Amino acid sequence: MPPPHIRVRDHGPLVIEGDIPIFDAEGNQFCAPGPKSTVALCRCGRSVQRPFCDGRHREVGFCSAERAGECN
Ligand code: FES
Secondary structure (H helix, E strand, O other), X not given: OOOOEEEEOOOOOEEEXXXXXXXXXXXXXXXXXXXXXXXXXXXXXXXXXXXXXXXXXXXXXXXXXOOOOOXX
């Protein structure tokens, strides 16, 4: 099993794969919807379930397809 990681989806959320707790600014832990081992975080800003993605990025036509450069 790969270590916990974050995958940036084209035109969509940040997908966290692995059991990583998510806390708000006051240190309270969010209860993730769905299976705990995979969580999608909204990066379009339009989800009504923020910080989680609810699929609304498709309705609003969110466009973002960054590619990683070389490290170092
Ligand atoms: S990225 Fe999916 S609702 Fe914002």
